[in-house]
Amino acid sequence: MHCAQFLPRWLYHLNIVSMVTINRGKGAREAGKRRYHESCRGMVTRRQKVAATVVTDDAGQGGTIAGQDNNAGRRGGAGHSMVQLITPTGERVSHPEYDPWVRDVSDEQLCSLYEDLVVIRRIDKEATALQRQGELGLWPPLLGQEASQVGSVRSLRDDDFIFPSYRENGVAYCRGVDLADILRVWRGAASGGWDPYAVNMAIPQIVIGAQTLHATGYAMGIQNDGADSAAIVYFGDGATSEGDVNEAMVFAASFQVPLVLFCQNNHWAISEPVRLQSHTQLVDRGAGFGIPSMRVDGNDVLAVMAATRVALDRARRGGGPTFIEAVTYRMGPHTTADDPTRYRDPNELEDWAAKDPIGRVHALLDRKGLFTAEFEAGVRTKADAVARELRAGCVGMPDPEPLDVFKHVYSTPNSWLDRQQDHYSRYLASFGDPAGATQEEGAR
């Protein structure tokens, strides 16, 4: 039982307690419990409200409680320390707690992670170009978030199940989703790009936060089945404000399901900075629900991998959910339809460019003497090939047929819809053109 469950809820709502580091003692547990009951009886005094409160955290990661005095979330890094294994300049720093989780990562694997990062960036660039050229309706760039996506997805087993948002196209690539299938939705040629069961990855979610509940339910199913796989859900900093995400954490904690809540804090929700969503570090959201929580450098592929492995191991051993805040940055616009110059200080971009997820692995490989000309050329060839395949898959994708509009709404015949389809085919036929090529004017 996590003590956080006994915290009076007004502490979160009022934001008036000062930040206190975690105390693992029993006294703290009792104190938390007592105050909860008092608040239930409506006997909370003003003094009690401002009194510091403590919470234990089974993960032993150290946790915090929201408060006005807590500038940590605003500044970043001042509260929860951020796990980092590769510095921005490519130095491999040791971390007693997390090193063991990536000790098996060989030089060869590190090179392969580097290739993933480069290829994903290339995919993102190519897709952005395809949008500019009118081949895609929209594209949500993941520029800057490559390490968060690669480090997490490369920690999974094939039988783990992924619930992504719209931005996890790097995750999709690593999962083996067909390149054209990644673009299908963004080209407007389908409402879902791939078969989730073929890759154990759900189709992208645009309704912010909704997928967190799906992942929780999926994990409840894994638990019921007695399997040792896990579910992982990707969501953004902005999403943490949605009711669905908070309800997901309630369910996940209550049932102790095998779930990894993977929050990419890329600092922006379209034009809204993360501080508008949260007074504290996002990692505290998880802790507040009694979920072991970690804050990692999301631009450090190795740190992300270590944290995800910690979480997956806990999940597989019946230890319940884990919340990971991957601290990263959305280097591009929200989507190709967005203009970030309207709300973002360009200096911020420069700061984050210095923490680039690819640059640091490059530097690390260099230090190790692994970044040979031959290796570099190999990676470039691979990226070029993937980009070519992506483009060919996109422009060569057959357009859907007019009557596809009626497909897949139900799994069994439906009299209302069947009638509408019949009428619409008669309508199309009335042009003497069954393909309905005369429908160009439609959407005007």
Next chain:
Amino acid sequence: MTQMTFARAINSGLRRSLDNDPKVLLMGEDIGTLGGVFRVTDGLQKDFGKHRVVDTPLAESGIVGTAVGLAYRGYRPVVEIQFDGFVYPAFDQIVSQVAKMHYRSRGAVKMPITIRIPFGGGIGSPEHHSESPEAYFAHTAGLRVVTPASPQDAHTMIQQAISCDDPVVFFEPKRRYHDKGEVDESLDPNSAPPMGQARVVTDGSDVTLVAYGPLVKTARDAATAAADEGVSVEVIDLRSLAPVDFATVEASVRKTGRLVITHEAGQSGGLGAEVAASITERCFYHLEAAPVRITGFDVPYPYSKVEMHHLPNLDRILDGVDRALGRPNSLSGLEG
């Protein structure tokens, strides 16, 4: 009179409401610094401050739920839902709280909340960005539902909605945001036609064609095309979807004897059904033919490569007009 876009006309109406009533405040995602994803609130935060034009956390239930509290406290919140498909997290607050508070408090608590929702399709967006959910709200007792179709109406109706003591769901036809029109910004909303009133857009004598929101323009174009073929179509812009101004539609149908209704939303349980049933009840003996509905299909809004098949267009509307007139049409020979 000033030439301006639909979006600008709403912006100007919002500005006037903010100017005229200190209790008016705007809330929503990305409406402040960014000025909204469609720039409808552009510049308003700069001029009225962060306390009156509020960028909220990303939570629709939160936005509408806190608007209820603000209304309790005497404010007139105008909330923006970024896209039609994102109103559902707030559905509970709208249906159970916003709509019913006046009733439940026996008239003691007013909910003068305006919920602005860009709606409809035709802009090539991915899923959840092109929906027409108006029937859910029109079906909910306690809500008024309106949708302007021209920049002038957008400008006056947004002000009327804000000053209305009842909650108003204000649907903005997003594919018309960039359309331009003459707007008289000095027009007093109190002397302009009330938002609850339908408007005859083009006079005609053969068929009554009822539309609203994004399809009013399409309906007008259809009327022009029909005129070329010698058919006189009277186009009515409903403007208000709850309640519907049936008197205006009825007067027209008594004259034409024929009724076609068009909307982007799916057919079943939609506004077209309500209009057809009510007009049939009111003037059955004046009808020369069964009412015809030209609507979107009962499908989730389709992906953009086929959305033009879902959306009623000029040809489909004219096919419906032919059917109402008993002229050869795509369903000739079929009874219903």
